[in-house]
Amino acid sequence: MLLPLRAIAHQPWLKLVLAYLAGASTTLAFAPYGLWPIYLVSMAFALSQSQPLSPKLTFYYWLSFGFGCFSVGISWVHVSMDTFGGLPLAASIGLMALLALYLALYPALAGYLLAKLTPQSHYLRNLLLFPALWMLTEWSRGWVLTGFPWLWAGYSQTSGPLSPLASVIGALGLSYLVALLAGALALLFSAHKTSLAKRGAPLFIIVLVACSASYMTKVLSPITPTGKQVNVTLVQGNIAQSMKWQPEALWPTMLKYMDLSRPEFANTDIFIWPEAAIPAPEDMVSDFLDNANQVANFNNSAIITGIISRQQQQFYNSLIVLGNHQAPMQSSPDYQANGINEFRKHHLLPIGEFVPFESLLRPLAPFFNLPMSSFARGDYQQPNLNALGHQVAPAICYEIAFPEQLRANVTNDTELLLTVSNDAWFGRSNGPLQHMEIAQMRAIELGRPLVRGTNNGVTAVVNVDGEITASLPQFETGVLHASIPLMTGTTLFSRWGQWPILLFSWGVLGYVMIRRWTVR
Structure with missing residues (x-):
């Protein structure tokens, strides 16, 4: 101009x-x-x-x-x-x-x-x-x-x-x-x-x-400790973006997350694997999921993992819960591949997860044909994930930047905020660090601790004051264990927005x- x-x-x-x-x-x-x-x-x-x-x-x-x-x-x-x-x-x-x-x-x-x-x-x-x-x-x-x-x-x-x-x-x-x-x-x-x-x-x-x-x-x-805590382990796989969607990398990727998790089962309630940690449709990896579910159950743990879910011919960027056999709520039984205890991303990223004017733009450049750029949209408001009876309000990647959406999914029973991401798309830039800062603000607004699990950083735990209490270095494979104090009470922002x-x-x-x- x-x-x-x-x-x-x-x-x-x-x-x-x-x-x-x-x-x-x-x-x-x-x-x-x-x-x-x-x-x-x-x-x-x-x-x-x-x-x-x-x-x-x-x-x-x-x-x-x-x-x-x-x-x-x-x-x-x-x-x-x-x-x-x-x-x-x-x-x-x-x-x-x-x-x-x-x-x-x-x-x-x-x-x-x-x-x-x-x-x-x-x-x-x-x-x-x-x-x-x-x-x-x-x-x-x-x-x-x-x-x-x-x-x-x-x-x-x-x-x-x-x-x-x-x-x-x-x-x-x-x-x-x-x-x-x-x-x-x-x-x-x-x-x-x-x-x-x-x-x-x-x-x-x-x-x-x-x-x-x-x-x-x-x-x-009004936010006060309940006197209880939950032991969480976040796994940062550091999978190269160039390999993430290659068919030959699927099983090595899934086994890497399980191998990194295995030593932590003794002292972990909830494992967090990042966005699309399992880079395949749910029904294609059912054997692995059934095995991981049994391992989590045997160790009295739950695994929340990013995955691609499918309903009929529509694909969703999702989170599912494996294990969970101690959950007291009848609505969240042991893992089943039927959409129960699953969160589907609502706020999709333009170009990255859906292409506006798809028939016109996709032929123009490879940029409009990024892997998994044709997702369907989940509901705006969804039930919290239930992991061992703990109520977890999730946001996948870009969604954490929309405070009203996360607020709409937080209830009086919500104990933990969760965001997962794969910021490998943006290399060693400031983007992932700004993304982390935005997530910190959600913890302050809603008065709940937040955990952020990513593929290559920033993987971190945030308290209700928005302070990072534990984190992993970027661009390294790692495991972060934290005992997170749980909180009760409702902020005015949670009520009024x-x-x-x-x-x-x-x-x-x-x-x-x-x-x-x-x-x-």
């Missing part, structure tokens, strides 16, 4: 370059860097620099900022297209850039509406309208065209001082707070004619209230629009 010549005359390219650099710097606020203040400073800088501009120029300014955020922050997307999709490097980078440009439209829309609806009061603009618009556009990015809620501003606080508030307002609510703080910071350094003390007062008050609320949220948390902050932001936008129309 090119800046019109008339706009160039009034808006130097340098300003757009600085906007891009400010956006690009926000990558440092996320994993693996975790320098969360950078997001606040970069956003405040962009907000202060864009305020004198017309709505059209403001759109281009925030488009440049957003393009910086995503072209650097999700640059890892091109790895799967280049390495495994059969596309030339230039083409994979080009497609990644197009995705980044699309995602940049959301902050650009926020900036445009901010300029279009600008109230006369700088305080109303920075402290009320801007955070509402930013949060609403991030929310929109999380569901339009199936959604891509990566790099929400709130995730910069996963290890920051405001993270406990996620148990009340969620990651999206933290995005609102980050934008609010950035608006107050921009106000402090603005040039309008009020005293420094008056401009700085909102920032001081917001910081004081936010930090106090964060501290009190942690102190008064994103709706309070969404309704408040829509209300703010409606108020400003009505006020603007009536002033005219």
